[in-house]
Amino acid sequence: MIPSTTFPKPIKFIDTHCHLNHPDFNADIEKVLQQASDEVGAIIVPGYDLESSLLACRLAERSETLYASVGVHPDQAGCWEMSRLDSLRELLSRPKAVAVGEIGLDYHWHPEMKDKQIETLAAQLELAAELDKPVILHCRDAHTDLLDLLEIYQGKLRGVMHCWTGSMNEAIRAIGIGMYLGFGGLITFKKNVDAVQDVAMKAPTDRILLETDAPYLAPVPHRGRRNEPSYLPLIAKRLAEIRLIPVEEIRIATSQNAARLFNLPES
Ligand SMILES: [Zn+2]
Structure with missing residues:
Protein backbone atom coordinates (compact mmCIF):
# COMPACT_ATOMS: atom_id res chain seq x y z
CA MET A 1 0.00 0.00 0.00
CA ILE A 2 1.24 3.47 -0.87
CA PRO A 3 0.29 6.06 1.75
CA SER A 4 -2.08 8.66 0.29
CA THR A 5 0.34 11.52 1.05
CA THR A 6 2.99 10.22 -1.38
CA PHE A 7 2.72 9.65 -5.11
CA PRO A 8 4.22 6.87 -7.17
CA LYS A 9 5.14 9.36 -9.93
CA PHE A 25 -8.47 18.29 -33.42
CA ASN A 26 -9.63 15.73 -35.99
CA ALA A 27 -6.39 15.80 -37.95
CA ASP A 28 -3.74 15.73 -35.22
CA ILE A 29 -5.19 14.59 -31.89
CA GLU A 30 -2.43 12.01 -31.35
CA LYS A 31 0.25 14.68 -31.77
CA VAL A 32 -1.63 17.10 -29.47
CA LEU A 33 -1.85 14.40 -26.77
CA GLN A 34 1.80 13.52 -27.21
CA GLN A 35 2.87 17.16 -26.81
CA ALA A 36 0.88 17.49 -23.59
CA SER A 37 1.92 14.16 -22.10
CA ASP A 38 5.08 15.28 -20.24
CA GLU A 39 3.22 17.79 -18.08
CA VAL A 40 -0.48 16.89 -18.24
CA GLY A 41 -1.47 13.60 -16.62
CA ALA A 42 -5.23 13.67 -17.21
CA ILE A 43 -7.66 15.54 -19.46
CA ILE A 44 -11.43 15.80 -19.17
CA VAL A 45 -13.22 16.10 -22.52
CA PRO A 46 -16.69 17.65 -22.16
CA GLY A 47 -19.46 16.98 -24.65
CA TYR A 48 -21.85 19.74 -25.71
CA ASP A 49 -24.55 17.62 -27.33
CA LEU A 50 -25.27 13.89 -27.64
CA GLU A 51 -22.93 13.35 -30.58
CA SER A 52 -19.95 15.15 -29.05
CA SER A 53 -20.62 13.42 -25.71
CA LEU A 54 -20.49 10.02 -27.40
CA LEU A 55 -17.26 11.04 -29.15
CA ALA A 56 -15.79 12.18 -25.80
CA CYS A 57 -16.58 8.73 -24.34
CA ARG A 58 -15.02 6.95 -27.31
CA LEU A 59 -11.84 9.07 -27.15
CA ALA A 60 -11.58 8.45 -23.40
CA GLU A 61 -11.97 4.71 -23.85
CA ARG A 62 -9.05 4.72 -26.29
CA SER A 63 -6.61 6.76 -24.20
CA GLU A 64 -5.51 6.18 -20.62
CA THR A 65 -5.20 9.91 -19.82
CA LEU A 66 -8.60 11.00 -21.17
CA TYR A 67 -11.92 11.13 -19.32
CA ALA A 68 -15.32 12.12 -20.69
CA SER A 69 -18.09 14.42 -19.54
CA VAL A 70 -21.56 14.03 -20.98
CA GLY A 71 -24.17 16.75 -21.40
CA VAL A 72 -26.16 19.21 -23.49
CA HIS A 73 -24.78 22.78 -23.63
CA PRO A 74 -27.14 25.79 -23.31
CA ASP A 75 -26.36 26.61 -26.97
CA GLN A 76 -28.26 23.42 -27.80
CA ALA A 77 -31.22 24.07 -25.48
CA GLY A 78 -33.46 24.90 -28.46
CA CYS A 79 -33.68 21.22 -29.39
CA TRP A 80 -33.86 19.83 -25.83
CA GLU A 81 -36.45 17.13 -25.16
CA MET A 82 -36.84 15.16 -21.93
CA SER A 83 -36.31 11.93 -23.90
CA ARG A 84 -32.62 12.93 -24.25
CA LEU A 85 -32.18 12.05 -20.58
CA ASP A 86 -32.30 8.35 -21.51
CA SER A 87 -29.42 8.77 -23.98
CA LEU A 88 -27.42 10.80 -21.45
CA ARG A 89 -28.04 8.18 -18.75
CA GLU A 90 -26.78 5.48 -21.08
CA LEU A 91 -23.63 7.46 -21.93
CA LEU A 92 -23.03 8.17 -18.24
CA SER A 93 -22.95 4.44 -17.55
CA ARG A 94 -19.83 4.07 -19.73
CA PRO A 95 -16.65 3.42 -17.74
CA LYS A 96 -14.82 6.72 -18.29
CA ALA A 97 -17.76 9.12 -18.16
CA VAL A 98 -16.92 11.01 -14.97
CA ALA A 99 -19.22 14.05 -15.07
CA VAL A 100 -22.37 15.70 -16.42
CA GLY A 101 -21.47 18.63 -18.67
CA GLU A 102 -20.94 20.88 -20.26
CA ILE A 103 -24.28 22.23 -19.10
CA GLY A 104 -25.35 25.67 -17.93
CA LEU A 105 -26.83 29.01 -18.91
CA ASP A 106 -25.71 31.49 -21.57
CA TYR A 107 -27.71 34.74 -21.62
CA HIS A 108 -25.00 36.47 -23.65
CA TRP A 109 -25.54 34.54 -26.88
CA HIS A 110 -29.07 33.20 -26.26
CA PRO A 111 -31.09 35.66 -24.15
CA GLU A 112 -34.19 34.75 -26.19
CA MET A 113 -34.43 31.22 -24.80
CA LYS A 114 -33.89 31.63 -21.07
CA ASP A 115 -36.80 29.37 -20.07
CA LYS A 116 -35.69 26.59 -22.40
CA GLN A 117 -32.12 26.84 -21.08
CA ILE A 118 -33.32 26.60 -17.48
CA GLU A 119 -35.47 23.55 -18.33
CA THR A 120 -32.51 21.87 -20.07
CA LEU A 121 -30.14 22.62 -17.20
CA ALA A 122 -32.55 21.65 -14.41
CA ALA A 123 -33.21 18.23 -15.98
CA GLN A 124 -29.48 17.53 -16.20
CA LEU A 125 -28.78 18.77 -12.64
CA GLU A 126 -31.44 16.35 -11.48
CA LEU A 127 -29.74 13.54 -13.41
CA ALA A 128 -26.32 14.40 -11.92
CA ALA A 129 -27.75 14.40 -8.40
CA GLU A 130 -29.49 11.07 -9.04
CA LEU A 131 -26.31 9.44 -10.43
CA ASP A 132 -24.02 11.20 -7.91
CA LYS A 133 -21.82 12.65 -10.68
CA PRO A 134 -20.14 16.07 -10.56
CA VAL A 135 -21.33 18.77 -12.98
CA ILE A 136 -19.29 20.94 -15.36
CA LEU A 137 -21.06 24.28 -15.68
CA ASP A 145 -30.12 32.49 -12.19
CA LEU A 146 -27.53 29.69 -12.22
CA LEU A 147 -26.62 30.11 -8.56
CA ASP A 148 -30.32 30.31 -7.60
CA LEU A 149 -30.90 26.99 -9.36
CA LEU A 150 -27.80 25.35 -7.83
CA GLU A 151 -28.88 26.42 -4.37
CA ILE A 152 -31.91 24.12 -4.67
CA TYR A 153 -29.45 21.20 -4.92
CA GLN A 154 -27.14 22.33 -2.12
CA GLY A 155 -25.64 19.28 -0.44
CA LYS A 156 -26.70 17.00 -3.32
CA LEU A 157 -24.45 18.34 -6.09
CA ARG A 158 -20.78 19.12 -6.56
CA GLY A 159 -19.08 20.51 -9.61
CA VAL A 160 -17.04 23.21 -11.30
CA MET A 161 -18.01 26.58 -12.67
CA HIS A 162 -15.74 26.35 -15.70
CA CYS A 163 -13.94 29.41 -17.12
CA TRP A 164 -14.84 31.58 -14.15
CA THR A 165 -15.97 35.09 -15.18
CA GLY A 166 -18.11 36.18 -12.21
CA SER A 167 -17.55 38.69 -9.42
CA MET A 168 -16.02 38.00 -6.00
CA ASN A 169 -19.47 37.96 -4.38
CA GLU A 170 -20.70 35.43 -6.92
CA ALA A 171 -17.59 33.33 -6.31
CA ILE A 172 -18.26 33.31 -2.57
CA ARG A 173 -21.81 32.15 -3.28
CA ALA A 174 -20.65 29.43 -5.72
CA ILE A 175 -18.08 28.10 -3.24
CA GLY A 176 -20.70 28.13 -0.47
CA ILE A 177 -22.94 25.95 -2.65
CA GLY A 178 -20.09 23.43 -3.04
CA MET A 179 -18.65 24.45 -6.40
CA TYR A 180 -15.05 24.61 -7.57
CA LEU A 181 -13.83 27.44 -9.83
CA GLY A 182 -12.07 26.68 -13.13
CA PHE A 183 -9.40 29.12 -14.34
CA GLY A 184 -8.11 29.18 -17.90
CA GLY A 185 -6.42 31.35 -20.51
CA LEU A 186 -8.48 34.38 -19.50
CA ILE A 187 -6.26 35.01 -16.46
CA THR A 188 -3.22 35.44 -18.74
CA PHE A 189 -4.87 38.24 -20.74
CA LYS A 190 -3.74 41.82 -20.11
CA LYS A 191 -7.00 43.79 -20.38
CA ASN A 192 -10.47 43.66 -18.78
CA VAL A 193 -9.59 40.75 -16.50
CA ASP A 194 -9.07 42.53 -13.15
CA ALA A 195 -12.21 41.03 -11.56
CA VAL A 196 -11.35 37.48 -12.69
CA GLN A 197 -7.76 37.85 -11.48
CA ASP A 198 -9.03 39.12 -8.13
CA VAL A 199 -11.13 35.95 -7.71
CA ALA A 200 -8.18 33.85 -8.93
CA MET A 201 -6.05 35.43 -6.21
CA LYS A 202 -8.51 35.02 -3.33
CA ALA A 203 -10.33 31.73 -4.07
CA PRO A 204 -9.61 29.01 -1.47
CA THR A 205 -6.75 26.72 -2.55
CA ASP A 206 -8.92 23.64 -2.15
CA ARG A 207 -11.49 24.94 -4.69
CA ILE A 208 -9.36 25.96 -7.68
CA LEU A 209 -9.00 23.98 -10.91
CA LEU A 210 -7.02 24.50 -14.11
CA GLU A 211 -8.41 24.20 -17.62
CA THR A 212 -7.49 25.16 -21.17
CA ASP A 213 -11.00 25.13 -22.74
CA ALA A 214 -9.11 24.17 -25.91
CA PRO A 215 -9.54 24.88 -28.80
CA TYR A 216 -10.84 28.21 -27.40
CA LEU A 217 -9.23 30.91 -25.24
CA ALA A 218 -5.54 30.15 -25.83
CA PRO A 219 -3.34 31.75 -23.14
CA VAL A 220 -0.79 34.48 -23.86
CA PRO A 221 1.47 34.23 -25.93
CA HIS A 222 -0.73 31.97 -28.10
CA ARG A 223 -3.85 34.16 -27.86
CA GLY A 224 -5.97 34.08 -31.01
CA ARG A 225 -4.63 30.72 -32.17
CA ARG A 226 -5.89 27.19 -31.48
CA ASN A 227 -5.55 26.35 -27.81
CA GLU A 228 -4.03 23.00 -26.78
CA PRO A 229 -3.68 21.03 -23.53
CA SER A 230 0.12 21.46 -23.68
CA TYR A 231 -0.46 25.16 -22.88
CA LEU A 232 -1.91 24.34 -19.45
CA PRO A 233 1.40 25.04 -17.61
CA LEU A 234 1.27 28.65 -18.93
CA ILE A 235 -2.06 29.11 -17.16
CA ALA A 236 -0.69 27.47 -14.00
CA LYS A 237 2.33 29.78 -14.08
CA ARG A 238 0.10 32.86 -14.30
CA LEU A 239 -2.12 31.59 -11.47
CA ALA A 240 0.99 31.06 -9.35
CA GLU A 241 2.12 34.64 -10.06
CA ILE A 242 -1.31 36.01 -9.15
CA ARG A 243 -1.41 34.02 -5.90
CA LEU A 244 2.28 34.64 -5.08
CA ILE A 245 3.06 30.96 -4.55
CA PRO A 246 5.31 28.48 -6.40
CA VAL A 247 3.81 26.85 -9.48
CA GLU A 248 4.46 23.42 -7.87
CA GLU A 249 1.93 24.29 -5.19
CA ILE A 250 -0.62 25.20 -7.87
CA ARG A 251 0.06 21.92 -9.66
CA ILE A 252 -0.34 19.76 -6.57
CA ALA A 253 -3.41 21.61 -5.25
CA THR A 254 -5.30 21.77 -8.56
CA SER A 255 -4.53 18.15 -9.46
CA GLN A 256 -5.60 16.90 -6.05
CA ASN A 257 -8.76 19.01 -6.30
CA ALA A 258 -9.57 17.62 -9.77
CA ALA A 259 -8.86 14.04 -8.70
CA ARG A 260 -11.15 14.50 -5.69
CA LEU A 261 -13.98 16.24 -7.58
CA PHE A 262 -14.02 13.86 -10.56
CA ASN A 263 -12.95 10.76 -8.66
CA LEU A 264 -9.87 10.23 -10.86
CA PRO A 265 -6.95 8.01 -9.99
CA GLU A 266 -4.00 10.17 -8.83
CA SER A 267 -1.27 10.18 -11.45
ZN1 LIG B 1 -16.37 24.17 -22.99
Whole structure:
Protein backbone atom coordinates (compact mmCIF):
# COMPACT_ATOMS: atom_id res chain seq x y z
CA MET A 1 0.00 0.00 0.00
CA ILE A 2 1.24 3.47 -0.87
CA PRO A 3 0.29 6.06 1.75
CA SER A 4 -2.08 8.66 0.29
CA THR A 5 0.34 11.52 1.05
CA THR A 6 2.99 10.22 -1.38
CA PHE A 7 2.72 9.65 -5.11
CA PRO A 8 4.22 6.87 -7.17
CA LYS A 9 5.14 9.36 -9.93
CA PRO A 10 5.61 13.15 -9.82
CA ILE A 11 2.10 14.60 -9.86
CA LYS A 12 1.15 16.10 -13.24
CA PHE A 13 -1.30 18.83 -14.20
CA ILE A 14 -4.95 17.97 -14.90
CA ASP A 15 -6.77 19.81 -17.69
CA THR A 16 -10.35 19.79 -16.43
CA HIS A 17 -11.90 21.21 -19.62
CA CYS A 18 -10.52 20.45 -23.06
CA HIS A 19 -12.67 19.84 -26.16
CA LEU A 20 -10.52 17.26 -27.93
CA ASN A 21 -13.84 16.12 -29.45
CA HIS A 22 -13.95 19.40 -31.43
CA PRO A 23 -13.39 19.08 -35.20
CA ASP A 24 -10.28 21.32 -34.85
CA PHE A 25 -8.47 18.29 -33.42
CA ASN A 26 -9.63 15.73 -35.99
CA ALA A 27 -6.39 15.80 -37.95
CA ASP A 28 -3.74 15.73 -35.22
CA ILE A 29 -5.19 14.59 -31.89
CA GLU A 30 -2.43 12.01 -31.35
CA LYS A 31 0.25 14.68 -31.77
CA VAL A 32 -1.63 17.10 -29.47
CA LEU A 33 -1.85 14.40 -26.77
CA GLN A 34 1.80 13.52 -27.21
CA GLN A 35 2.87 17.16 -26.81
CA ALA A 36 0.88 17.49 -23.59
CA SER A 37 1.92 14.16 -22.10
CA ASP A 38 5.08 15.28 -20.24
CA GLU A 39 3.22 17.79 -18.08
CA VAL A 40 -0.48 16.89 -18.24
CA GLY A 41 -1.47 13.60 -16.62
CA ALA A 42 -5.23 13.67 -17.21
CA ILE A 43 -7.66 15.54 -19.46
CA ILE A 44 -11.43 15.80 -19.17
CA VAL A 45 -13.22 16.10 -22.52
CA PRO A 46 -16.69 17.65 -22.16
CA GLY A 47 -19.46 16.98 -24.65
CA TYR A 48 -21.85 19.74 -25.71
CA ASP A 49 -24.55 17.62 -27.33
CA LEU A 50 -25.27 13.89 -27.64
CA GLU A 51 -22.93 13.35 -30.58
CA SER A 52 -19.95 15.15 -29.05
CA SER A 53 -20.62 13.42 -25.71
CA LEU A 54 -20.49 10.02 -27.40
CA LEU A 55 -17.26 11.04 -29.15
CA ALA A 56 -15.79 12.18 -25.80
CA CYS A 57 -16.58 8.73 -24.34
CA ARG A 58 -15.02 6.95 -27.31
CA LEU A 59 -11.84 9.07 -27.15
CA ALA A 60 -11.58 8.45 -23.40
CA GLU A 61 -11.97 4.71 -23.85
CA ARG A 62 -9.05 4.72 -26.29
CA SER A 63 -6.61 6.76 -24.20
CA GLU A 64 -5.51 6.18 -20.62
CA THR A 65 -5.20 9.91 -19.82
CA LEU A 66 -8.60 11.00 -21.17
CA TYR A 67 -11.92 11.13 -19.32
CA ALA A 68 -15.32 12.12 -20.69
CA SER A 69 -18.09 14.42 -19.54
CA VAL A 70 -21.56 14.03 -20.98
CA GLY A 71 -24.17 16.75 -21.40
CA VAL A 72 -26.16 19.21 -23.49
CA HIS A 73 -24.78 22.78 -23.63
CA PRO A 74 -27.14 25.79 -23.31
CA ASP A 75 -26.36 26.61 -26.97
CA GLN A 76 -28.26 23.42 -27.80
CA ALA A 77 -31.22 24.07 -25.48
CA GLY A 78 -33.46 24.90 -28.46
CA CYS A 79 -33.68 21.22 -29.39
CA TRP A 80 -33.86 19.83 -25.83
CA GLU A 81 -36.45 17.13 -25.16
CA MET A 82 -36.84 15.16 -21.93
CA SER A 83 -36.31 11.93 -23.90
CA ARG A 84 -32.62 12.93 -24.25
CA LEU A 85 -32.18 12.05 -20.58
CA ASP A 86 -32.30 8.35 -21.51
CA SER A 87 -29.42 8.77 -23.98
CA LEU A 88 -27.42 10.80 -21.45
CA ARG A 89 -28.04 8.18 -18.75
CA GLU A 90 -26.78 5.48 -21.08
CA LEU A 91 -23.63 7.46 -21.93
CA LEU A 92 -23.03 8.17 -18.24
CA SER A 93 -22.95 4.44 -17.55
CA ARG A 94 -19.83 4.07 -19.73
CA PRO A 95 -16.65 3.42 -17.74
CA LYS A 96 -14.82 6.72 -18.29
CA ALA A 97 -17.76 9.12 -18.16
CA VAL A 98 -16.92 11.01 -14.97
CA ALA A 99 -19.22 14.05 -15.07
CA VAL A 100 -22.37 15.70 -16.42
CA GLY A 101 -21.47 18.63 -18.67
CA GLU A 102 -20.94 20.88 -20.26
CA ILE A 103 -24.28 22.23 -19.10
CA GLY A 104 -25.35 25.67 -17.93
CA LEU A 105 -26.83 29.01 -18.91
CA ASP A 106 -25.71 31.49 -21.57
CA TYR A 107 -27.71 34.74 -21.62
CA HIS A 108 -25.00 36.47 -23.65
CA TRP A 109 -25.54 34.54 -26.88
CA HIS A 110 -29.07 33.20 -26.26
CA PRO A 111 -31.09 35.66 -24.15
CA GLU A 112 -34.19 34.75 -26.19
CA MET A 113 -34.43 31.22 -24.80
CA LYS A 114 -33.89 31.63 -21.07
CA ASP A 115 -36.80 29.37 -20.07
CA LYS A 116 -35.69 26.59 -22.40
CA GLN A 117 -32.12 26.84 -21.08
CA ILE A 118 -33.32 26.60 -17.48
CA GLU A 119 -35.47 23.55 -18.33
CA THR A 120 -32.51 21.87 -20.07
CA LEU A 121 -30.14 22.62 -17.20
CA ALA A 122 -32.55 21.65 -14.41
CA ALA A 123 -33.21 18.23 -15.98
CA GLN A 124 -29.48 17.53 -16.20
CA LEU A 125 -28.78 18.77 -12.64
CA GLU A 126 -31.44 16.35 -11.48
CA LEU A 127 -29.74 13.54 -13.41
CA ALA A 128 -26.32 14.40 -11.92
CA ALA A 129 -27.75 14.40 -8.40
CA GLU A 130 -29.49 11.07 -9.04
CA LEU A 131 -26.31 9.44 -10.43
CA ASP A 132 -24.02 11.20 -7.91
CA LYS A 133 -21.82 12.65 -10.68
CA PRO A 134 -20.14 16.07 -10.56
CA VAL A 135 -21.33 18.77 -12.98
CA ILE A 136 -19.29 20.94 -15.36
CA LEU A 137 -21.06 24.28 -15.68
CA HIS A 138 -20.91 26.94 -18.37
CA CYS A 139 -22.17 30.36 -17.28
CA ARG A 140 -22.22 33.57 -19.29
CA ASP A 141 -24.07 36.65 -18.03
CA ALA A 142 -26.36 34.38 -16.02
CA HIS A 143 -24.73 33.94 -12.61
CA THR A 144 -27.74 34.93 -10.50
CA ASP A 145 -30.12 32.49 -12.19
CA LEU A 146 -27.53 29.69 -12.22
CA LEU A 147 -26.62 30.11 -8.56
CA ASP A 148 -30.32 30.31 -7.60
CA LEU A 149 -30.90 26.99 -9.36
CA LEU A 150 -27.80 25.35 -7.83
CA GLU A 151 -28.88 26.42 -4.37
CA ILE A 152 -31.91 24.12 -4.67
CA TYR A 153 -29.45 21.20 -4.92
CA GLN A 154 -27.14 22.33 -2.12
CA GLY A 155 -25.64 19.28 -0.44
CA LYS A 156 -26.70 17.00 -3.32
CA LEU A 157 -24.45 18.34 -6.09
CA ARG A 158 -20.78 19.12 -6.56
CA GLY A 159 -19.08 20.51 -9.61
CA VAL A 160 -17.04 23.21 -11.30
CA MET A 161 -18.01 26.58 -12.67
CA HIS A 162 -15.74 26.35 -15.70
CA CYS A 163 -13.94 29.41 -17.12
CA TRP A 164 -14.84 31.58 -14.15
CA THR A 165 -15.97 35.09 -15.18
CA GLY A 166 -18.11 36.18 -12.21
CA SER A 167 -17.55 38.69 -9.42
CA MET A 168 -16.02 38.00 -6.00
CA ASN A 169 -19.47 37.96 -4.38
CA GLU A 170 -20.70 35.43 -6.92
CA ALA A 171 -17.59 33.33 -6.31
CA ILE A 172 -18.26 33.31 -2.57
CA ARG A 173 -21.81 32.15 -3.28
CA ALA A 174 -20.65 29.43 -5.72
CA ILE A 175 -18.08 28.10 -3.24
CA GLY A 176 -20.70 28.13 -0.47
CA ILE A 177 -22.94 25.95 -2.65
CA GLY A 178 -20.09 23.43 -3.04
CA MET A 179 -18.65 24.45 -6.40
CA TYR A 180 -15.05 24.61 -7.57
CA LEU A 181 -13.83 27.44 -9.83
CA GLY A 182 -12.07 26.68 -13.13
CA PHE A 183 -9.40 29.12 -14.34
CA GLY A 184 -8.11 29.18 -17.90
CA GLY A 185 -6.42 31.35 -20.51
CA LEU A 186 -8.48 34.38 -19.50
CA ILE A 187 -6.26 35.01 -16.46
CA THR A 188 -3.22 35.44 -18.74
CA PHE A 189 -4.87 38.24 -20.74
CA LYS A 190 -3.74 41.82 -20.11
CA LYS A 191 -7.00 43.79 -20.38
CA ASN A 192 -10.47 43.66 -18.78
CA VAL A 193 -9.59 40.75 -16.50
CA ASP A 194 -9.07 42.53 -13.15
CA ALA A 195 -12.21 41.03 -11.56
CA VAL A 196 -11.35 37.48 -12.69
CA GLN A 197 -7.76 37.85 -11.48
CA ASP A 198 -9.03 39.12 -8.13
CA VAL A 199 -11.13 35.95 -7.71
CA ALA A 200 -8.18 33.85 -8.93
CA MET A 201 -6.05 35.43 -6.21
CA LYS A 202 -8.51 35.02 -3.33
CA ALA A 203 -10.33 31.73 -4.07
CA PRO A 204 -9.61 29.01 -1.47
CA THR A 205 -6.75 26.72 -2.55
CA ASP A 206 -8.92 23.64 -2.15
CA ARG A 207 -11.49 24.94 -4.69
CA ILE A 208 -9.36 25.96 -7.68
CA LEU A 209 -9.00 23.98 -10.91
CA LEU A 210 -7.02 24.50 -14.11
CA GLU A 211 -8.41 24.20 -17.62
CA THR A 212 -7.49 25.16 -21.17
CA ASP A 213 -11.00 25.13 -22.74
CA ALA A 214 -9.11 24.17 -25.91
CA PRO A 215 -9.54 24.88 -28.80
CA TYR A 216 -10.84 28.21 -27.40
CA LEU A 217 -9.23 30.91 -25.24
CA ALA A 218 -5.54 30.15 -25.83
CA PRO A 219 -3.34 31.75 -23.14
CA VAL A 220 -0.79 34.48 -23.86
CA PRO A 221 1.47 34.23 -25.93
CA HIS A 222 -0.73 31.97 -28.10
CA ARG A 223 -3.85 34.16 -27.86
CA GLY A 224 -5.97 34.08 -31.01
CA ARG A 225 -4.63 30.72 -32.17
CA ARG A 226 -5.89 27.19 -31.48
CA ASN A 227 -5.55 26.35 -27.81
CA GLU A 228 -4.03 23.00 -26.78
CA PRO A 229 -3.68 21.03 -23.53
CA SER A 230 0.12 21.46 -23.68
CA TYR A 231 -0.46 25.16 -22.88
CA LEU A 232 -1.91 24.34 -19.45
CA PRO A 233 1.40 25.04 -17.61
CA LEU A 234 1.27 28.65 -18.93
CA ILE A 235 -2.06 29.11 -17.16
CA ALA A 236 -0.69 27.47 -14.00
CA LYS A 237 2.33 29.78 -14.08
CA ARG A 238 0.10 32.86 -14.30
CA LEU A 239 -2.12 31.59 -11.47
CA ALA A 240 0.99 31.06 -9.35
CA GLU A 241 2.12 34.64 -10.06
CA ILE A 242 -1.31 36.01 -9.15
CA ARG A 243 -1.41 34.02 -5.90
CA LEU A 244 2.28 34.64 -5.08
CA ILE A 245 3.06 30.96 -4.55
CA PRO A 246 5.31 28.48 -6.40
CA VAL A 247 3.81 26.85 -9.48
CA GLU A 248 4.46 23.42 -7.87
CA GLU A 249 1.93 24.29 -5.19
CA ILE A 250 -0.62 25.20 -7.87
CA ARG A 251 0.06 21.92 -9.66
CA ILE A 252 -0.34 19.76 -6.57
CA ALA A 253 -3.41 21.61 -5.25
CA THR A 254 -5.30 21.77 -8.56
CA SER A 255 -4.53 18.15 -9.46
CA GLN A 256 -5.60 16.90 -6.05
CA ASN A 257 -8.76 19.01 -6.30
CA ALA A 258 -9.57 17.62 -9.77
CA ALA A 259 -8.86 14.04 -8.70
CA ARG A 260 -11.15 14.50 -5.69
CA LEU A 261 -13.98 16.24 -7.58
CA PHE A 262 -14.02 13.86 -10.56
CA ASN A 263 -12.95 10.76 -8.66
CA LEU A 264 -9.87 10.23 -10.86
CA PRO A 265 -6.95 8.01 -9.99
CA GLU A 266 -4.00 10.17 -8.83
CA SER A 267 -1.27 10.18 -11.45
ZN1 LIG B 1 -16.37 24.17 -22.99
